[in-house]
Amino acid sequence: MIKNSENIHKKSGNIPLRIDPELHEVLAKHASQEGRSLNNYLTKLLEEGVRPKSFEDRQFVGHVISGDNFDLDNRLVKISGIYYRYLIDNASVVNKEKSYAVIEANGNILTLRELK
Template sequence: MTTIRFPEDVYEKLKEQAAAKHISINQMVVESVEQLLEDSQTNSSTMESRLILNQVVAPDKIFADSGLVLVNGIYYRYLTSDNQSIKSDTAYLIIEATGNILTIKPIQK
């Protein structure tokens, strides 16, 4: 058992939401904390993904000879979404990040 003190405005919002869901404040807090814990376990490995997805990579940051791409000062391996060779005059969009491998897609001109 734990006692938690909420600022009055937070407590009022919590009370309103719990009432709207027809559950107790305690159940609302427990469910919220459980969801937060689940999300943090699921997303802890995707923090980097959230920071780099949908970034545009300039052609001069893609090194086809080494298979590396420079993003936010960090070198990553890359795959192209269409499995084609890198076009040296084309910018690419980061569409996926798995570990230290990014999937990039050419941006149509």
């Protein structure tokens, strides 16, 4: 009997995987904290890893911005000559003496993290 070539390459969805027991424990803990099964949690992580990033993420995430690029009165930050709204991830206010990394971009709002 000749099998259809499409069926030969169809994946079952099962992936046997060996990982370090300590990593297994950490992953199970994270899954539990999110109220997910370990399988569901791992599927979510894998999907996030292969999902295309947004245009904003590709353009801005990873950029480092110095404190002199902030307009504190209007809560704006300038990148490549354009002003964006921002949120600070790990500080309550901008310190002009510090630098910040863009960790997320959502439309015209950037999330920044103060570099230590």
